Amino acid sequence: MARIDDPRQAGARLDAIAARTRSDDQRQAEASVAQIIEAVRRRGDAAVLECSERFDGCRPEPLRVPEARILDAWESCDPGLRSALELAHRRISDFHQRQKPSDIHVSGIHGEELGRRWRPVGNAGLYIPGGRASYPSTVLMNAVPARVAGVQRIVMVTPPSADGSVNATVLAAAHLCGINEVYRVGGAQAIAALAHGTESIDRVDVISGPGNLWVTLAKKAVYGEVGIDSLAGPSEVLIIADQSADPEQVAADLLAQAEHDPLAAAILLTTSRSLAEAVPIALATQLERHPRAEVCRASLQRWGLIAHCPSLEAAAQLSDRFAPEHLELLVERPAQLADHIRHAGAIFMGPWSPEAVGDYLAGPNHTLPTSGTARFAGALSVETFMNHTSLIRFSQAALEATGAAVIALAESEGLHSHAQSVRQRLS
Template sequence: MEIEQLMEGISLKRSVESGTEEQRAAVKEILLKVRNEGDAALYELTKRFDGVDLHSLRITEKEINEALQGLSDEHLAIIREAAKNIKSFHEKQLRNSWISTDESGTMLGQKITPLDSVGVYVPGGTAAYPSSVLMNVLPAKAAGVKRIVMVTPPAKEGGISPAVLAAANIAGVTEIYSVGGAQAVAALAYGTETIERVDKIVGPGNIYVALAKREVFGDVDIDMIAGPSEIAVLADDTAIPEEVAADLLSQAEHDTRACSVLVTTSRELAEGVAAEVEKQLGELPREEIARAAIEKFGRIFVADSLEGAISAINELAPEHLEIITRDPMNVMAKIRHAGAIFLGRYSSEPVGDYFAGPNHVLPTNGTARFSSPLNVDDFQKKSSIIMYSEEAFKANSEKIAAFARLEGLEAHARAIEVRRK
């Protein structure tokens, strides 16, 4: 990894993944086909893109039970414990409806209502991500969503990963369908004969899934358009090079466009981490992917001061931020922009990916400046409550009518004045 002296800040922002003109056109064609042809389009497109000739879209109870039986007791116990941690964390985010009344008798408030239905997209095919199931489903469950639909592409042999099915069962998914890609997003957004439409779509996917989510936004809500993964480590001379290098590579192995950055006040640590990254790269099964990411988006910056390092991190606004310093709590208090913050030597990023409880669906590409991790609020909506008393109406009606006329809306003013007669 290159070592640079930190000057004014860090600029590693990658272009937003907006796809090619051909990809966007293909996605629009798929969405229209599913909207017009329903289930028939899902079967046809699954055969075309996944090479699987499905006989049924919905996963049966028998298949789910077989998946549970097919996993070891150890793996099931780990998934259940992770689910318990994630559920506990997100239940603490719950808000309550509220109402306040003033001396005139006017009542104002806010009503919290869970969404009726949510669709969860889980990547599949050659990979299996049970952690993605837990992180997207459990906040929705905590929010009170009754209908949670999961879609995931079938493997070449036509099945779905037992670990994914087990995680869905443990998390409380109500329906599971063996379909992926832009066609799955279309089914969730518009509905088909078998799959009833949902109110919101969450979960990661490839470029076609991302573009499809962007296209259907407005017909349904979506969580975010997530980019490649990122990690920044803010460290002083107390950090251990071998551990920091391993953490940087934990994200680099995700994607050739993943971003791994170390900002440190120690030149000795910088040199040690650079050597360790090169050493550990050669030991990784996904070396080709990780090496490409490190060469293009991997950097080590040496800062003159801790304050300068903190300022650079806030400018970067990373998805994942590890703080490995003498006093990580004090440093954390000065961080304004980061998706998830990991404090201390033992809070390695994968702790958050799988087990601790906070959500691993995080803002990327600098959007932590204005976005938050996936949370319970994403699965609830808020309605305002207004009940004006006669006393308050009489006291304020002239002002309300005057405000309406200030905007040139005479009917608004008359709607108030008709009640004053």
């Protein structure tokens, strides 16, 4: 894990970490993704099955998971785990209910009626990743806002294991969220199927959910034909800590991100030299019996960073430069420091708020902007699954009061019929 004491060098290193997915591999993958999308668009299920066999080592026929299997996964779920899922579902639902946007209605001074109306999309497709781990939490975080938005049809796709099965807890979470349309397909072929439709999978209006590089590139490629939530990259955490932080807790929180993926980033910015020295020792100790030690070590070696900062203000500036997905403030006055942060997907304040509570059940969504996109984007929300329409109704008096201005503006742009459409009404 790199150790840097110069803030300028730390800034350059953070820039390199933020750009870790921009490589020749990505450009090569884009061409392969384009071929997969075109094959699925032209040949439907046949192409989906061929890609699944090639990339997942499994030919999942039929693609759809039987509804009875989804129900059985819920009924056979361990009672303790089922209670945990229900608690998370309640908390996430409660928070997202408060996000529902309100319609706007304005009465103008000349009698015109203006407004903005929100409505849910008709169909949503949720991508739930598999591979190194299974993510029932991602089912909740994507399905709940779609349900709150009022989406009538919610489809879930997820990669099958080599034997063709889907993780039972993922299916249990789907049942809890009222999803009965689940397909055993992952990768770029799943995104293509959701965007274009196949014999088995009807197309959707919006696709949400994180995935690997191929999934992200596929979402990028189909955007415009369908809506997407974001282009998610590897997970990342940035911790700002002072002398009050516990090195064991800091190490555990860094590993909580590193264990996701070899491309995950785990960063510590601290004003305490003693903490900077103690954390690597704590990391080594916690890795001794870690079940995902190999993944963690790969992440920390390539994308880990401990940087000593002269002040918390300097640390906040470096954090904003990186715009982290997850930001932990393990300092004596976390709320005060949070006021100085402009760019972060989610901020976790104080020693009792580890990032893991946000992953599972705090309430706000855990699908967050990565790779610096928190500079201009935010978390997945209810609005992701809605669109809004402007409403405009002018009375005769309103057009008479404003028509001359419309005509003048239209003529300034050389648009004759725009002006004429108003002029005819006024005449």
